[in-house]
Amino acid sequence: MxxxxxxxxxxxxxxxxxxxxxxxxxxxxxxxxxxxxxxxxxxxxPSPKAIAMMEQAAGENWMYADPESHDLRTALAKHMGLAANNVVIGEGIDGLLGLTLHVILSPGEVVVTSDGAYPTFNFHVAMHGGRLVKVPYENDKENLAALLETAKREKARVLYVSNPDNPMGSWWPADDITRLMDQVPDDMLLILDEAYGDTAPPGTMPPIDVSRHNVLRYRTFSKAYGLAGARVGYCFGPADLICEFEKVRNHYGLNRVGQSGALAALEDQxxxxxxxxxxxxxxxxxxxxxxxxxxxxxxxxxxxxxxxxxxxxxxxxxxxxxxxxxxxxxxxxxxxxxxxxxxxxxxxxxxxxxxxxxxxxxxxxxxxx
The missing domain is CATH 3.90.1150.10 (Aspartate Aminotransferase, domain 1)
Known part of the structure; x- marks a missing residue:
């Protein structure tokens, strides 16, 4: 009770x-x-260079981390060919998913996902009072056509897709994901979780494009970069939507050691x-x-x-x-x-x-x- x-x-x-x-x-x-x-x-x-920078940052832990994550945010933006105001840094993709729903979702609104997909996302939906509608996988892949059809029918506020997928490891080519982005209604947010994008075959990730007003994409340093314990993820999209995260995010949530390690890891391609x-x-x-x-x-x-x-x-x-x-x-x-x-x-x-x-x-x- x-x-x-x-x-x-x-x-x-x-x-x-x-x-x-x-x-x-x-x-x-x-x-x-x-x-x-x-x-x-x-x-x-992680990269030995990242370990070295984290060891240095550990001795500086008496200072708060930069609440704007300026160096890391700027470096990520440059890496992707974006402006810094198209990028927000957070405590892993998990933290950013929660912030996204905090910004977008009102209690009672519908969120569509795949049945069996990332359970932490469902946890955040429940926490924010959303109504979760799940679509079965087809042939061990997230069923893009059925997800979109269901989201339209339910007048969903949010559609969640991961590519590549967890827990099955399946993936869609970039052209299929681009078609999905083209068809998502204007009043619906597409969350595209690309946590495993660094390990995907060529042709899986659509080109970086922040001109779509209703698409947010999420990546992490927890997988291929080897920094799961540091809890550093990032989201990119249109600047007028990314700026809304400033209203709700924990500005001192991303620690000094994690920021330093992620920056060094990014620089060691x-x-x-x-x-x-x-x-x-x-x-x-x-x-x-x-x-x-x-x-x-x-x-x-x-x-x-x-x-x-x-x-x-x-x-x-x-x-x-x-x-x-x-x-x-x-x-x-x-x-x-x-x-x-x-x-x-x-x-x-x-x-x-x-x-x-x-x-x-x-x-x-x-x-x-």
Whole structure:
């Protein structure tokens, strides 16, 4: 039961946590994970130049960070060929999604997303009193045509699409996303989550274009850049919409160490290329391990691979639990039919050796039961 001082809208929201973190699982089991390949972090880590700048910034932590994130914002704008007023920096894409709904959404308005897509977005919709309408995936991809049709029919205020997608790793070519942007009604905001854009194949990301008044695009330093713990993301779009974030954002929310690390990481594109190559090699090995065990790896444009276990969600959960029990942290999608899969993040050779052993033992137990 909620505290009597809590407002009616928050009281109406059931207690929820979008993700159970590996730390909570370890506390519950009393055991440490040997491999952490479940949260789509980059075990390959950030650029050494970013680490050096963060170490320097740590000694300067007696000072507040720049509340305007001027250096990082300016550098990102230059990197994308934009003006600084087309970019806002935030505490990861998660923080920026919450701010976006704070700016755009009124209680009771409709938000359309895919059933099984990023659960933290749904968390923010509930927190802001929106009415969530979910569209099923089709062939393990977000169904762009059905999403748009549903959003128009429901007179949605917001349409959420991720490309590449989490949790299935699927993606649409840039031309399809551009067609979607062309067809979104003027009074509807398209949120385009591009968290995995750095690992996607060429031709996936539409050209940078902030002339569309109803499209916001989101990217992060948490994936290929290897800075998940720093919590730095950014959003870009039309200046007259981006400026509205200034009214609601936490101006001192982005810490000094995170800003310094992200700026140095952005400037080290050679290291980013190395990290992406490591991710690609790891994806290939995860797929090989899956096939060798009679499972089906799905094509992926991300830093993880969804592996079809060939049965239903109950069986995939049995596989998940067996791998977790053997000290390897992985996850699985939360809704059918996506939950016939487990999801394995890219890892080092040692991580994947441990996963290969754990999945082999788990499948032997499951199939012998």
């Amino acid at each position: 909620s505290h009597p001082l809590v407002n009616a809208r928050i009281r109406s929201i059931p207690p929820t946590v979008p993700f159970v973190g590996p730390e909570a699982l370890m506390r519950g089991s009393g055991k440490q994970f040997k491999a952490r390949i479940g949260a789509n972090e980059s075990v390959f880590g 050679d290291y980013l290329s190395e990290a992406v190559a490591n991710i690609s090699a790891s994806r290939a090995r995860i797929a090989d391990i899956a096939r060798a065990k009679g499972l089906t790896p799905l094509p992926s444009a991300t830093n993880f691979v969804a592996i079809d276990c060939g049965r239903d969600g109950a069986y995939a959960k049995q596989v998940l639990d067996g791998v977790l029990k053997r000290g390897v942290f992985i996850r699985m999608p939360g809704v059918a039919p996506l939950n016939r899969c487990i999801r394995v993040s890219c890892g080092t050779d040692q991580d994947l050796d441990l996963f290969e052993k754990a999945i082999a033992e788990t499948l032997a137990d499951a199939d012998g039961a």
